Each structure stands twice: as C-alpha cells, then as structure tokens.
Amino acid sequence: MKSEMKWMRAFALAVFAAYAALLCGFSFLPKTAFAEETRYCADVVYGGEGSSVEGNYYIYYDYKVVREKKNHPSAPSYGGTSLGQNDICAPVSGLNVTVFYDRYFPNLIPNFEPGMVSNGTYRYFPDVDWPQANAAVQELYELMHTNDGAPGTLDTDFKNGLIEYFDDHGYTLSYGDFYESEDTVDLSALAAAVDQNKVGIIMCSAYNFVYGMMEVDDGAATYIVKSDANVGHIMMVYGYMIVDYYRDGAVFQSDTFLYVSSGYGMASQGYVLLSDYLSIDEALIANVS
Amino acid sequence: MDGKRDILEEIARLPETERVNERLIDDIVAPQNKAKTPRGGALAIPRPALLGAFAVFAVLLAVLFFCVSLPAANRKPAAPPAGGNRYFDTAEISVVSIETPLPAFIEENALAVRYLTGLQDVNKAAYTLEEGQLVYLTQQCLFLSAAGFDTVNLGIVLTKDTFQYFEAFDDIHENIVLNGLDVVCGQTIVENQYNIKAKFAYEDITYFLEIVTDSAEGKLEYYVNTLLGL
Structure with missing residues (x-):
C-alpha cells in the first residue's frame, strides 16, 4: 500500500511536470535560427518563415513621464502595395528612407514632392498611391533582388540595392551604425542622426511592433498593443522615446521605444520596444551626400 | 471488525523495512473483492x-x-451565419485596390453610397473571404487646406456586420448632432497632430471617418458636410 502511495506521488509529479513543460513551451516563442544568409520577409501577410503572436499588455502606475524624446516630427510611411507582392519589407523600408531624403535631395525620386509645410511643420504626405513613389519602389524591388529565388530580401542585397538606387539618381549613400546589442541600440548615435536630419534602419531576425499605446482606466494604466514576430524584418527608424513609470513616488519601470515606419502593407507607423522580444542584426544610419 | 481486517491493519502498521508476502494480502482481500464483483462482470483490473x-x-x-x-x-467569438450581424476579423477579409475610377466601381456594383474626392485618393474594396461578399469600401484622401493638408480616411460599410478593421472607433463616445445628423465622435492628439474620429449612419450606410490634421477647428463638420453634401 505504501509503495502504491509512492507510485501515485511520482505519477502526480510527472503529470505536473508535463503541464509545466507544455506551459513553458507556449510561453517562449522560439526565434528562427538563421544561418549565414538572413532573408527579411515580414509583411502584413507573413509569407516568409516564422510567425507573429499578440504581445499586448497593461502597465499600471501612479503616473508616467516621458523622460527623453528625440524624433523627427514627421516621417514617411509607405506600404508598397502597388508592387502586388508579399515579403517586401526591404524595398518598402528602402522607399521610406528614399522618400525621407527626397525632401533634402531633390529628384532623388524624380518629379516628386514628398510633403509640405503644414501649420508651420514639415509633414510628409501619406501613401496615397503616388505614381512617382510606385516607380521608385518598383526600382528598389528589382535592385534588391527581392523574392528572387526565395521570399524576402538578403541583407547584402538590401544594403547594396539602396546604395545603387541613390547612385543611379545622382547621390551617394553610405552606412553608419547605431547598433549596441541584440535588443537595444546606441541612443546617442541615433539622437545625433536625428539632429543631422538623418534616419536609421534596423534589420531584425525577430522583432516586436507596437501599434499603439492607449491610456485606459482614467489614466491609471497604459494598454500597449503589440505583436511579437520571429520573422526577418527591416524598418526605418526616425527617433526614440524613454518613458518612466512611477509608483509611490519612484520609478519602477522604464521603457524605451524606437519610432519606426513599419514597412507593412498597411503603411502603419508605430514603435519597437527595446529590451523586449527583439533580435537586431544590424542598426544602420543612412548617410547621404 | 472481523479477523481479516485486523490482520490488514496490523500489516499497514508495520514499519516500512518489514517485508510482507503480497500474495498473503491478496489471499486475504480476494474473497471480499470477489463477492463485490457483479455476476458475469468485467475482469478485475x-x-x-x-x-x-x-x-x-x-x-x-x-x-x-x-x-x-x-x-x-x-479568436473572437464565432460569427453567426451569414445574414445576421456577423463579426469579421481582418484575417477573414480580403482587401483589394479599386483600379477603376471610384464612381464607375460604385455604379458597377449598384451601390448607393457617398464618397470623398481629394487631391489624391486610394480606394479599396473589402470582401469576405468565405463568400466573396463586398462588405465595405475604404478611402484614403489627401486634402489641401489653407494651413497645409489633411489626411482623411473613410470607411463605407455596406452591411450590418462588425469588422475588426474599424475597432479603433469603439473608443469614441461623444454624441453630437451635425445638421440633424447624429454623430459619435472623439478627438486625440497623436505626435502633435489632431486625430478626429467619427461614426454615423446615413441612408442605411455606416460611415467611419478619421481626420488627421494640424488644425482641428471646424474640420469634422467640414468633411461630414463635404461627404454628404449637406
């Protein structure tokens, strides 16, 4: 009888361990292992390798303070839908960078005006099917060899394709760097880039994207609408923001968000939360002359 | 208490180091169990x-x-059968660009809807994936104004269904009346720009209107009137 009791205890332990293992398995989304060649695929349709899951969360506090903020007041965000293709984040992010610099470097996109001064602030126009932008993204798609043999774009093809585009239109593009680690960036380098009217690019093999931050419960909490994706993805970065959350007069959490143009077909702008679900391969500053 | 139970209790009280012949226990217990087994019953497991x-x-x-x-x-709750007030998440909807001029598309599909015409517009049609039913249209329009430009997004919903695509409009609660039209609206400031949202029904069509502007004053009334010709 005693040996049966022991057997039952061992069995209960085994069942508990099985449940725990299953729970852990679902809690940790595996990151896609990329070997030598990284292909950047993510789009609103996840045609490439990997998947996306909801990572929404609430954060409750007494109050919050934006401690530091450095961003361009406006940045372009295009979807590249005129291509009629999936897995096009590379040429779309390339287009966002190109439209951004077209403001400062005329005819980078031929015969195109990317925005105008609105109420005293320069604002980039929305993606409303501009023929000139459609032609530019088609050119980038070809120069970057996107979807050539496999979904997405190789890292070297993205970088070389963008250099080639600028070269073809009379300008020179080179890359600086604001990489710090897999899940964060060099904020001082990014701040300096913003001051110099430059933008950054992050190339990730896994990433999060924050669609929005909504204050709820009469300002007692923020609801972060976010997705975590283990898909290679490229986004244009145009600033950052550090938020401190206070409870009982002390900071209990600080979050740093990058301002990004998503590179999705929906052309949404949002944020990437640093020190979170993120695997940055490269963080580049686009220098144009 | 009979003698058999006494023996069993004594065995149970024995220290763990003591070894007991298990067949002896079976011999004691078996007749009791056998008596409880129903006739023609299953095998004892x-x-x-x-x-x-x-x-x-x-x-x-x-x-x-x-x-x-x-x-x-x-997942959201399962949608009721077609014909009722169904719920569609974005994965259940296929959105395609309208390549023909919007008035021609509206005429081809015999739609009685109002639409906007800006400096530059992107028009899309949304169909249910399962039935291929045209359920809503979207417009993104650029309007120049005296101070700059406004971006206006319009959703034109053709059915009584609910769509995840428009769930951002669930958070607006201010009720106003514009030229006799009941409008639910809300306004936020996002990155130093006004974001005005409004929803209203007109001639059996539900409209979702979003205005992104640097100058909010009078904009909602202006675009509602422009849309409906009021």
Whole structure:
C-alpha cells in the first residue's frame, strides 16, 4: 500500500511536470535560427518563415513621464502595395528612407514632392498611391533582388540595392551604425542622426511592433498593443522615446521605444520596444551626400 | 471488525523495512473483492494498470485542452451565419485596390453610397473571404487646406456586420448632432497632430471617418458636410 502511495506521488509529479513543460513551451516563442544568409520577409501577410503572436499588455502606475524624446516630427510611411507582392519589407523600408531624403535631395525620386509645410511643420504626405513613389519602389524591388529565388530580401542585397538606387539618381549613400546589442541600440548615435536630419534602419531576425499605446482606466494604466514576430524584418527608424513609470513616488519601470515606419502593407507607423522580444542584426544610419 | 481486517491493519502498521508476502494480502482481500464483483462482470483490473490508464487519460486531456483552448483564446467569438450581424476579423477579409475610377466601381456594383474626392485618393474594396461578399469600401484622401493638408480616411460599410478593421472607433463616445445628423465622435492628439474620429449612419450606410490634421477647428463638420453634401 505504501509503495502504491509512492507510485501515485511520482505519477502526480510527472503529470505536473508535463503541464509545466507544455506551459513553458507556449510561453517562449522560439526565434528562427538563421544561418549565414538572413532573408527579411515580414509583411502584413507573413509569407516568409516564422510567425507573429499578440504581445499586448497593461502597465499600471501612479503616473508616467516621458523622460527623453528625440524624433523627427514627421516621417514617411509607405506600404508598397502597388508592387502586388508579399515579403517586401526591404524595398518598402528602402522607399521610406528614399522618400525621407527626397525632401533634402531633390529628384532623388524624380518629379516628386514628398510633403509640405503644414501649420508651420514639415509633414510628409501619406501613401496615397503616388505614381512617382510606385516607380521608385518598383526600382528598389528589382535592385534588391527581392523574392528572387526565395521570399524576402538578403541583407547584402538590401544594403547594396539602396546604395545603387541613390547612385543611379545622382547621390551617394553610405552606412553608419547605431547598433549596441541584440535588443537595444546606441541612443546617442541615433539622437545625433536625428539632429543631422538623418534616419536609421534596423534589420531584425525577430522583432516586436507596437501599434499603439492607449491610456485606459482614467489614466491609471497604459494598454500597449503589440505583436511579437520571429520573422526577418527591416524598418526605418526616425527617433526614440524613454518613458518612466512611477509608483509611490519612484520609478519602477522604464521603457524605451524606437519610432519606426513599419514597412507593412498597411503603411502603419508605430514603435519597437527595446529590451523586449527583439533580435537586431544590424542598426544602420543612412548617410547621404 | 472481523479477523481479516485486523490482520490488514496490523500489516499497514508495520514499519516500512518489514517485508510482507503480497500474495498473503491478496489471499486475504480476494474473497471480499470477489463477492463485490457483479455476476458475469468485467475482469478485475489491477491497481497499477488502472493508474496507468488514468495517466494516459490525463495526458490526453492535457493535449486536448491546449489544442482547444489556445486557438480559441486568440479568436473572437464565432460569427453567426451569414445574414445576421456577423463579426469579421481582418484575417477573414480580403482587401483589394479599386483600379477603376471610384464612381464607375460604385455604379458597377449598384451601390448607393457617398464618397470623398481629394487631391489624391486610394480606394479599396473589402470582401469576405468565405463568400466573396463586398462588405465595405475604404478611402484614403489627401486634402489641401489653407494651413497645409489633411489626411482623411473613410470607411463605407455596406452591411450590418462588425469588422475588426474599424475597432479603433469603439473608443469614441461623444454624441453630437451635425445638421440633424447624429454623430459619435472623439478627438486625440497623436505626435502633435489632431486625430478626429467619427461614426454615423446615413441612408442605411455606416460611415467611419478619421481626420488627421494640424488644425482641428471646424474640420469634422467640414468633411461630414463635404461627404454628404449637406
């Protein structure tokens, strides 16, 4: 009888361990292992390798303070839908960078005006099917060899394709760097880039994207609408923001968000939360002359 | 209490180091169990076998639980059959660009809807994936104004269904009347720009209007009037 009791205890332990293992398995989304060649695929349709899951969360506090903020007041965000293709984040992010610099470097996109001064602030126009932008993204798609043999774009093809585009239109593009680690960036380098009217690019093999931050419960909490994706993805970065959350007069959490143009077909702008679900391969500053 | 039970209790009280012939216990217990077995009943299953079966059942139950509950946790309630007030998440909708001029598309599909015409417009049509039913149109329009430009997004919903695509409009609650039209609206400031949202029904069509502007004053009334020709 005693040996049966022991057997039952061992069995209960085994069942508990099985449940725990299953729970852990679902809690940790595996990151896609990329070997030598990284292909950047993510789009609103996840045609490439990997998947996306909801990572929404609430954060409750007494109050919050934006401690530091450095961003361009406006940045372009295009979807590249005129291509009629999936897995096009590379040429779309390339287009966002190109439209951004077209403001400062005329005819980078031929015969195109990317925005105008609105109420005293320069604002980039929305993606409303501009023929000139459609032609530019088609050119980038070809120069970057996107979807050539496999979904997405190789890292070297993205970088070389963008250099080639600028070269073809009379300008020179080179890359600086604001990489710090897999899940964060060099904020001082990014701040300096913003001051110099430059933008950054992050190339990730896994990433999060924050669609929005909504204050709820009469300002007692923020609801972060976010997705975590283990898909290679490229986004244009145009600033950052550090938020401190206070409870009982002390900071209990600080979050740093990058301002990004998503590179999705929906052309949404949002944020990437640093020190979170993120695997940055490269963080580049686009220098144009 | 009979003699057999006394023996069993004594065995149970023995220290763990003491070894007892298990067949002896079986011999004592068996006649009692045999008496309880129904006539022509099932075979007596040994306890370890029962526990084994229970283990397999528990693991199967766990797998079944995860298979059912996890996908369900990420989904909205199932949509009622076509014809009722259905719910569609974005994965159930196919959105395609309208390549023909919008008035021609509206005429081809015999739609009685109002639409905007800006400096530059992007028009899209949304169909249910399952039935291919045209359920809503979207417009993104650029309007120049005296101070700059406004971006206006319009959703034109053709059915009584609910769509995840428009769920951002669930958070607006201010009720106003514009030229006799009941409008629910709300305004926020996002990155130093006004974001005005409004929803209203006109001639059996539901409209979702979003205005992104640097100058909010009078904009909602202006675009509602422009849309409806009021």
